[in-house]
Amino acid sequence: MLMLKKLWVVITSEINNANSIEILDKLKIKYLGKNGIFNNYMRNLKNFSFEEKKEYSIIINRIKKKTISKIYEKKIELNKSILKKRIENEKIDISLPGRRFENGSIHPINHTINCIKNFFYQLGFQSVNGFEIEDEYHNFDALNMPKNHPARDSHDTFWLDKNRLLRTQTSTMQIRIMKLEKPPMRFIFPGKVYRNDYDSTHTPMFHQIEGLIVEKNINFSHLKWIIYNFIYNYFNKKVVLRFRPSYFPFTTPSAEVDIMTDSKKWLEILGCGMVHPLVLKNVNINSNVYSACAFGLGVERMTMLRYGISDIRTFFENDLRFIKQFKYI
Numbered sequence: 001m002l003m004l005k006k007l008w009v010v011i012t013s014e015i016n017n018a019n020s021i022e023i024l025d026k027l028k029i030k031y032l033g034k035n036g037i038f039n040n041y042m043r044n045l046k047n048f049s050f051e052e053k054k055e056y057s058i059i060i061n062r063i064k065k066k067t068i069s070k071i072y073e074k075k076i077e078l079n080k081s082i083l084k085k086r087i088e089n090e091k092i093d094i095s096l097p098g099r100r101f102e103n104g105s106i107h108p109i110n111h112t113i114n115c116i117k118n119f120f121y122q123l124g125f126q127s128v129n130g131f132e133i134e135d136e137y138h139n140f141d142a143l144n145m146p147k148n149h150p151a152r153d154s155h156d157t158f159w160l161d162k163n164r165l166l167r168t169q170t171s172t173m174q175i176r177i178m179k180l181e182k183p184p185m186r187f188i189f190p191g192k193v194y195r196n197d198y199d200s201t202h203t204p205m206f207h208q209i210e211g212l213i214v215e216k217n218i219n220f221s222h223l224k225w226i227i228y229n230f231i232y233n234y235f236n237k238k239v240v241l242r243f244r245p246s247y248f249p250f251t252t253p254s255a256e257v258d259i260m261t262d263s264k265k266w267l268e269i270l271g272c273g274m275v276h277p278l279v280l281k282n283v284n285i286n287s288n289v290y291s292a293c294a295f296g297l298g299v300e301r302m303t304m305l306r307y308g309i310s311d312i313r314t315f316f317e318n319d320l321r322f323i324k325q326f327k328y329i
């Protein structure tokens with residue numbers, strides 16, 4: 001009896017100390033296996049009297065049952081702590097901020113082009129992009145600027161060969177589209193143009209938007225109406241502006257439009273006029289039936305005015321500190 005009592009003490013301490021499933025499994029075999037301690041006890045009972053056998057076997061079976069359930073409970077406990085450790089090890093720190101992608105944004109020049117396009121779309125204009133490599137005919141001759149015409153000098157042209165050049169103005173598209181389409185027509189031509197010039201107000205590449213309307217009875221008052229509305233819309237307020245008589249070989253009459261800046265100075269923002277009858281003749285449009293008006297503006301200048309930018313070169317230096325200031329929704 002005493003021995004058996006001691007056995008339970010040993011079993012409990014051994015099971016309590018088992019700190020892994022492997023050790024517990026070994027204990028299970030040691031006590032409950034075929035050749036385990038309990039079976040040995042039972043086998044040894046054969047040497048005892050009937051009464052003793054009865055008494056001891058009851059006790060042995062009781063301890064055996066207790067051992068089974070103790071091992072079972074210990075196994076649950078061990079599995080729990082194993083799971084707990086695993087969860088702790090595999091823990092994801094969800095408070096850590098994710099790695100962000102750098103979002104790009106629309107370049108201010110493209111943004112201005114989009115704004116201007118959207119205004120003219122509302123008036124039924126279509127937008128067409130043209131070639132940046134042009135020939136002398138479309139860039140100059142057909143626009144009433146024949147060889148030796150003094151107006152050519154102001155264009156500082158990049159010539160590619162005797163005939164081909166990087167276009168100096170989007171007005172080339174007037175010729176191309178009027179040859180291609182039948183009136184009535186309303187177009188804008190946004191795009192890059194090139195002139196060999198570089199300082200705080202000039203870059204060798206810049207952007208223009210050309211406008212062209214060819215219709216019956218179109219006259220200068222229509223042109224004025226469109227330009228007034230366009231400028232008010234673009235600056236989102238009634239800026240003071242004036243039409244100043246000017247000269248362009250391909251329009252007559254011609255004008256330049258100035259706006260009054262905050263510092264009360266006139267600043268030129270675009271050129272415009274009624275398309276010259278000689279130009280219409282060059283594209284086989286009868287100027288007795290149709291008339292046409294046109295305008296051309298510099299996108300960089302418009303953008304600089306809107307955002308108070310003083311050096312045109314900042315647009316193209318790709319300095320992210322500059323570009324990132326322009327976030328449009």
Ligand code: DAH
Nearest residue numbers: 169171271272273294295296
């Ligand atoms: N092409 C001219 C330039 O680059 C701008 C211009 C003036 C365009 C008058 C026009 C216009 O369509 O009518 O200086």
